[in-house]
Amino acid sequence: MTHISIIGTGNMGQAISAIAAKGDNSVELFGKTDLDKPVTGDIVVLAVPYPAVDQVLAQRAGQLDDKIVVDITNPLNFETYDSLTVPADSSAAAEIAAKLPRSRVVKAFNTTFAGTLAEGTVGPLTTTVLIAGDDADAKAALAGVVTAAGLKAVDAGSLHRAREMEAVGFLQISLAANEKLPWSGGFGVVN
């Protein structure tokens, strides 16, 4: 049984909670008023917008040590929708990993909209969660959670690939915001 803590109660946090609850896991969801409750999950999902991550890391200092920390963010400039707010050769995941040297950071869930995560499908396809990270065991643990819920998981490579995954997320959000794609659709993976 995996103990999973999810920080953030927005639509992504709720969708990931529902996925985690489908498997043989214990799931705790942390909202903004749960600051006194320590994070104890083996897997901790940072399901907050990228600008809120630093505050969460400060609030949870030490609590993320030795844990698998899942970054789901798409660090868009939401004023222009024309760039990311992280350095072009880096990624939100790399920035977070640098701040959490005692954690195993993986990137996941940023290439799927909340709707397709909750549905388990993207059109005719089973929703696929791409997972990038430098620790094979951490990626396998998260993949186990995803597949137990009936979704597919694909190992996207090292944490370097978070740069490309965030570009996928950025492009997909840009297309949906411009009504070129529905929020119920987007990129699916045929494998």
Place this chain on the structure above:
Amino acid sequence: MTHISIIGTGNMGQAISAIAAKGDNSVELFGKTDLDKPVTGDIVVLAVPYPAVDQVLAQRAGQLDDKIVVDITNPLNFETYDSLTVPADSSAAAEIAAKLPRSRVVKAFNTTFAGTLAEGTVGPLTTTVLIAGDDADAKAALAGVVTAAGLKAVDAGSLHRAREMEAVGFLQISLAANEKLPWSGGFGVVN
């Protein structure tokens, strides 16, 4: 009727030729031995690997003026499969556009494998060609060619979005090279 010139006879050049030939277009395919034949298409597709583009631009100096030039490249470092060879905040398309100030450069076809272009499907989905560029008429002209062949076209935004499209292409190639995806599959678009 659109006159389309395709430079490059590899699997991508052939797949794009077949697509163009399905509509009411005239299509000319240029191989390495066709240097004496001038490029005359309204739309010119640079269907060569990124490292070969500069040579093509030199060989075709002046011939691409006033034309719609389609960049399909994925500028991977094919030795490491771990990075792109263009600056992280730029794209192959932006580099090419800077060298062709008299052309209207669009990015397209780099997020679909040759197999799914030729088939017209990615698994259960119709193959979708993402098209980015700064000239709406140029994008519409290429979209017309794509949709006349029974594929879908999606306007991916300005040429800035080529950075993200190249990240999509990079990630997709990386996944296929690592056998996480088949070359007959990959990313599909549900819209």
